[in-house]
Each structure stands twice: as structure tokens, then as C-alpha cells.
Amino acid sequence: MKNKLLTAILLLTLPLFISACSLKDVPIIGALFGGRVVPQKEVTLKFWGLWESPEVMNSLALDYSQQNPKITISYDDRSIIKPDQHKETVKSRLSETGAPDIILIHNSWVPELSELLAPAPAGLIDVTEYTQRFYPIVSDSAVVQGKIYAVPAYYDGLALVYNMAHFDEIDQATPPTAWEEFRRLALSLTIKDEDGGFVRSGAAIGSADNIDFFSDILGLMFAQAGVAVPEDIDSKPAQDALSFYTMFVNEDKIWDSTLPEASSAFTQEKVSMIFVPSWGVLDIIRARPDLEIGVAAIPQALPDNPVSWGSFWMFAVAGNSPNQKEAWEFINYITQNEQQLKMYDLALRYRTFGAPYASIELADQVSEATAGKYIKPILDTAPFAKSGVLAGRAGNTFQTNILKEAVNSLITGQEQTRPSVEEALTTVKADLTTQ
Numbered sequence: 001m002k003n004k005l006l007t008a009i010l011l012l013t014l015p016l017f018i019s020a021c022s023l024k025d026v027p028i029i030g031a032l033f034g035g036r037v038v039p040q041k042e043v044t045l046k047f048w049g050l051w052e053s054p055e056v057m058n059s060l061a062l063d064y065s066q067q068n069p070k071i072t073i074s075y076d077d078r079s080i081i082k083p084d085q086h087k088e089t090v091k092s093r094l095s096e097t098g099a100p101d102i103i104l105i106h107n108s109w110v111p112e113l114s115e116l117l118a119p120a121p122a123g124l125i126d127v128t129e130y131t132q133r134f135y136p137i138v139s140d141s142a143v144v145q146g147k148i149y150a151v152p153a154y155y156d157g158l159a160l161v162y163n164m165a166h167f168d169e170i171d172q173a174t175p176p177t178a179w180e181e182f183r184r185l186a187l188s189l190t191i192k193d194e195d196g197g198f199v200r201s202g203a204a205i206g207s208a209d210n211i212d213f214f215s216d217i218l219g220l221m222f223a224q225a226g227v228a229v230p231e232d233i234d235s236k237p238a239q240d241a242l243s244f245y246t247m248f249v250n251e252d253k254i255w256d257s258t259l260p261e262a263s264s265a266f267t268q269e270k271v272s273m274i275f276v277p278s279w280g281v282l283d284i285i286r287a288r289p290d291l292e293i294g295v296a297a298i299p300q301a302l303p304d305n306p307v308s309w310g311s312f313w314m315f316a317v318a319g320n321s322p323n324q325k326e327a328w329e330f331i332n333y334i335t336q337n338e339q340q341l342k343m344y345d346l347a348l349r350y351r352t353f354g355a356p357y358a359s360i361e362l363a364d365q366v367s368e369a370t371a372g373k374y375i376k377p378i379l380d381t382a383p384f385a386k387s388g389v390l391a392g393r394a395g396n397t398f399q400t401n402i403l404k405e406a407v408n409s410l411i412t413g414q415e416q417t418r419p420s421v422e423e424a425l426t427t428v429k430a431d432l433t434t435q
Helices: 004-019 029-033 055-069 081-092 106-116 125-135 136-142 164-169 179-189 214-223 234-251 262-267 276-288 324-334 337-347 359-368 370-380 395-412 421-432
Strands: 043-049 070-077 103-108 158-161 198-201 273-278 293-296 313-317
Touching: 029 070, 043 055, 043 324, 055 070, 055 324, 055 337, 081 103, 081 106, 081 158, 103 106, 103 324, 106 136, 106 313, 125 136, 125 359, 158 164, 158 276, 158 370, 164 276, 164 293, 179 198, 179 273, 214 234, 214 395, 234 421, 262 273, 262 276, 273 276, 276 293, 293 370, 313 324, 324 337, 337 359, 359 370, 395 421
Parallel strands: 043 070, 043 103
Antiparallel strands: 103 313, 158 273, 158 293
């Protein structure tokens, strides 16, 4: 028996001396010595993505497959699907068989979907490392009970975009940094004709129906006031924030429902300032490449305690995927700094700039980029960003429609028949907590 054992060991180790390999390189037993586990089966990972072009994602997927020949990535670009439809499809598919292995979900969905997702393997992504690599809002969104349920594909948030020519007309050299300064500037920029109609609005703020990101602006104001949604949505700070928001329509009259949607109004030069995320900036550049625009950080309520607003998409793994380990290994690969830099560079072939980096370490790279001026203000405010279910254009239609009804009730009809702000928010809280 002893001779047979020695013979077996000799047969295993003899090729190592011939090829100068180590036990780590031997399939199966190599794993016992800390080597790479060689996949024993071919795996095709089904990947549902949004927003990023297939050319960019397929290039990264090909790189990964070349390094891991047993793994094939099948990327399905579902950008034509509206976010709320994508969310409902994801929820239903996660509850049954046949779900994709990797899905792109909004950061505000993670708490709701976490029970249907597979957390990252403990040995692959460490929570401490994760919190150091990404901005605090990322951990707030995706770490649930000490487990990581998603990794950011990129970071994005709300920015103030302004028409530089309009600023020059009133000798305004810099963007506003506080809300009261923003209000005074909006009044100065507003121009009306003899009949009181708008020639130009100073800022798109105060309504809901014609501002795509109205709920983000209000979510920001609530966050700056320390309001938790939905718990504190009917509190006095929340009432003050909503009153300030609607004041731009009700009292200052610098915006109303007769104007086009905010982004369209901006490209038509019918409004001087709007709030959009980075991809909204891209839309403006595509529509009006000749327009000279500035991008700035959002105004603050308390400069000594700044709060910004984040809204971004994340990679996650379906809880019913048979390939959870392989899916998480690909996510870990694609979100490393090297791949994030490559993704940004590839995106430059198709648009003015790529998505803002999710990694804190890469923030300085933006300053060196030609288009850095467009996304640097967003990344500069990322360290103190908040987020939540009021994020617009992110599949949170239930919540944003409830808020929209409240805003509309406060700015339409006769003043004497409108509800009070307290009544409007009491209704919002009741509706939000019935879901």
C-alpha cells in the first residue's frame, strides 16, 4: 500500500519538475494549495443591462472571456424599456426560474429586492474594502445586514446646469451656492412680455408635470432638511421644504405649467437654470452642441453641513441564478479601476463623456479629462450624497406620482381651495405607507 501511494505521488509531481510548475497549477488538487480553481464546465452568464452601449459592454465581456475561456457573457441591452417596466420585469423574474444571472438595478431598489438577490461571496468582496472603495451612499444603498447585494456600475447625481450667455447678460460670473442666492438669481434672469407671458424663465423649479426631475429636487431638499422618507414626510422641516419649492410658482412666478418640459425649455433657451443628472447633460449637448453651458454643484441649505443627491445604477446577481459565483466574479472584475477606466475611454467613442466613476480613487481622473467640467461637480458632491425612493426616472413611479399629486394640489386652482402644505404631506405619508 505504501509503495502504491509513493507511486501515485510521483506520477502527480513528475510533470511539475519537467514543466517548472507548482502544485498550485495542478487542476483539482491545485485549489488545495491556494491555486486557481479551473472551471470544470462552460458557463454562459445572461446579463441584463441598461444605458451603456452594447459595443462598450461587449468589449469588456470579451476581455473577460479571453482570460476565462470557460465563461461567456451574453449582454442584453434593455435600454428601450422604461425604468418602471424594467423594475416590474426584474421583480417578477427574480421570483421565478429563468431570471438573468446579472441585472442592472437602481440603487434605491436594493432594500426592496435584497431578499431576491444573491449577496456577494464573503471571500470575494470584503465589506470594509467595499466601504473604502465607494462613496458612503453606495454602502447606504447596497449593504444590508452586513452583506453586499450590489456594486455600482458608475455614480451619478443631481447637478445645476445653466446658460452661460444668460448669466453674462446680468453680469453673473459664478453659479449660486445657496438656495436664497439661487432664488434671487432666478428672479433676475426671468424675462416676461407686456402681457406677463414668459420670454424666459430664470429656473425650472416649483411644478411637477413639466420637470422630469422634480422629485429629485424635492428629495434633495428633504434630505438637506434631515427628513426621512416616508417617516418624516409630514414633519415641519418637510413642510418648509415643499413650501419653498412651490414658492417659485405660487409667489415668485418664475416658472409655470405653460412652459415646455425643463430640459426641452433649456435647449430652446426658454429657461436659464435646470437640475439634471450627468446623462441629462449629455442630452443637452446632443440637442444643442452650440450652446455654452455651465455645470455646477447643487445649492445648499446649510453650507457647513452640505447634502447632495445621488441616483445611479448597480450590478446585482439574481438569487435564483445557478451561476452566482461566476456572476459575482465577473461583477468584481468589471468594477475594478482598470475596467472602469477602460469603460470610460470606450464610451468616448460614442458620446462626449462616459459615466462618472464609482470608485473614489478615480475621482481625480475626471479633472484631467477634456469633458471633466461636466461631471466633476457631481463627483465633488458625491461624498455627502443622499438618495431614496424619490429618485426620478428610476422606476419609482408609485412614489413619485404620489408626490406629484401633492405638488399639483398646491399650485393649481384657486388659492382658497388648495390644501395646506401640512394636509398635502399628510396625504403623501398615508399613501406612501400603504404600499
